[in-house]
Amino acid sequence: MNDRLVVIGGGAAGMSAASAARRVNAQLDIVVVEAGAHAAYGLCGLPYYLADVIADSDELFAYSPEFFRDKRRIDVKFNTEVTALDAERKVLDLRQDDRTYQLAYDSLVFATGGAPIIPPPLAVDSDRIFTIRRLDDATRLHRLLDDRRVKRALIVGGGYIGLETAEALAARGVEVIVAEALPMVLPNFDAPVGELVHAELLRHGVDVRLGCRVESARDDGSHLQITTNGGAIEVDLMIAAVGVRAGSSVASQAGAECGPAQALVVDDHMRTSLPSVYAAGDCIAPHHLILNRPAFIPLGPAANKTGRVAGTNAAGGDAAFPGIVGTAVVKVFDLAVARTGLTLAEAEAEGIPAIATQAVGKTRAKYYPGTDPVTVRLIHRPDGRLLGAQMVGAGDGVAKRIDVAAIALQAGFDIDALLGADLSYAPPYAPVYEPILLAAQAASLRRPA
């Protein structure tokens, strides 16, 4: 009999793991256990499906179940929940509908993802409260929007998903309120960046309420009646977008070591502390290259990569994941907002001496049509060593520029090395002094000789 690899979770990490395992080992028996009815869809696309930017939710699927079954010989068990793990006996307890059974494995990958956090005041019984994480919920919300039954919505949380959803609902003609408990939107950026994003939200008619905490929610049969520290709000529906928690409970109950945010701790081969048990994606806290410790920053690219590494190793291959630097980009109406590494606030919270240098460059030669400003904020140590970067500006001209900083960060560049970087130039695409070089130059001039 062949060895069996079981992957728990059919999301990006899980399907990457299963596919990588198949590449390594043609004989392996590969089973994916998925709690929901779908696998391998791009959950980051849900806001764009809601906005009708994507016509059909089917487009969100990377591959069909048939593709996995027939082409990759991966057996995906849908609507099946893992209730317990016996890591010593290498057996999982599963439940599908009312049926419970056991499944033995030789190697196991946890790719259980993250679950949206519902703040306690929002944990009420109402079909007017949504999260943007599962296709089923998004489909139900989409139907409400199609029926023009949503006039006014409250989004709780001004992070990535909150703001993407604000844009989506605004595009569907909904009056949107964003309530953020912290004193800025995108609170994982530095304040000057948050202010630019705040202005963009206001420009598009979003009602942004900072320092606003929801205290209670009640479904009166026709609306949601919300109370906050800033007064009462009546809306047709509410979106909880305050983040996700790692789906680590089965693994941690079986004894797997957990780190920040209760996410699973893994080594660079995605091994958990349990024998033959790997983990990947939004349920882990991978190594952060700048913090030099595990960090819980659940994002798509690391899910795919750690999935591939976990699957490769679980199938007997050899792959390593170097770690993350926390690179991310989000579209907020006409702005692209991006970050990598640490913010100044994060560096300060870690006790790392840091300086922020901000400069405004342009996306093209100043004389070329369609030139837009780009704000670049570099975070660096007093000796010049790069710690992070943030960028804000219009669309395509900005989004991928953050990757330059991400690579420089990963390579351990200082400000002078960045300043010397040989970056591309042509008037239609860049000014001769790239915005990031302009910021590096400003940082270099500030440093003591």
Place this chain on the structure above:
Amino acid sequence: MNDRLVVIGGGAAGMSAASAARRVNAQLDIVVVEAGAHAAYGLCGLPYYLADVIADSDELFAYSPEFFRDKRRIDVKFNTEVTALDAERKVLDLRQDDRTYQLAYDSLVFATGGAPIIPPPLAVDSDRIFTIRRLDDATRLHRLLDDRRVKRALIVGGGYIGLETAEALAARGVEVIVAEALPMVLPNFDAPVGELVHAELLRHGVDVRLGCRVESARDDGSHLQITTNGGAIEVDLMIAAVGVRAGSSVASQAGAECGPAQALVVDDHMRTSLPSVYAAGDCIAPHHLILNRPAFIPLGPAANKTGRVAGTNAAGGDAAFPGIVGTAVVKVFDLAVARTGLTLAEAEAEGIPAIATQAVGKTRAKYYPGTDPVTVRLIHRPDGRLLGAQMVGAGDGVAKRIDVAAIALQAGFDIDALLGADLSYAPPYAPVYEPILLAAQAASLRRPA
């Protein structure tokens, strides 16, 4: 009396040098000697001025002469040629109109730029033959286009300037022939990239003739009569775009060491082999980080950077230039075409064992509107060490992606380090597997374990 810095050349490198010198030393007497009537204009913008993408040639100027005179106290002597240098006595021979005089310096920066090469068969007396390097020539050509006196034009050379000019003339309704002596357009790219660009030129009605050498040119008073190895051509005008040679003659006559393409050899402080004489921009062959020797690749960003370094050091400061990796991007109609490091052909010519891995990714999530393909070609050693990259695709989504490879190259990444890079993702701006990561993955799978 104050020390005097003389900068020869008022282009990007020269004005960067003069400005940097002023930042370092407020007392310094700074003189820029410029052979032409203009300083500090973006010559890379000339094709866009010709195309009427830029309304007014005044927009090409980074700063006005008054700005340099009044704000930076830089004395720019226009229409003044340097005819000789006595490096021992630290004196320059100058000529302005019929007047000749001498100018003493304490430190000197050669920023004499490059001069367009005119192939011998094109060196005939005709006002129908142009180069795209000087504003005066471009203004004259612009006037001809405005007067609708150009029906048909021959561009000799299918490199950056040749193709940018082809696009510009086509935009003005001119029938364009591009004659390239080598068997591909953009001959400093690998053939598969050249083929994509060739197809784009054909799609826009450009008559591309490969392996085509001009043998003679004659102005018959109403047209240019050209003979080539592929037959006779009659055109209204001709553009010579076969490259530039380094403007190093005065320096080399004074004994400065020259390297590849007769360009000046400099150290990382932009010192030439002559005492107190620095050089920057298109007249030098700076250190190439991948070739590990001087290379002549005249491009705007290095001109600005080496200018700044030369000026800083010439004024008594301390700055170093790490070197180039030959990063460049060019717009060819609807394609952005970019490179960094070595092509496969260049690596082979250097005797460096190299492999090319090509992959086609997308600029956005596959389900997001406006997603375009990006071809990524990675050049790497058999052991995975990155040697270069080339990219082709539509516009903004591609142009700055090459910079990621440029930084990775500068940092000495191998394919696995690149594959592990934490790059940004959001459906509107990138697929979860960035095109460059897709190519890195393909390269990684090809390597022997």
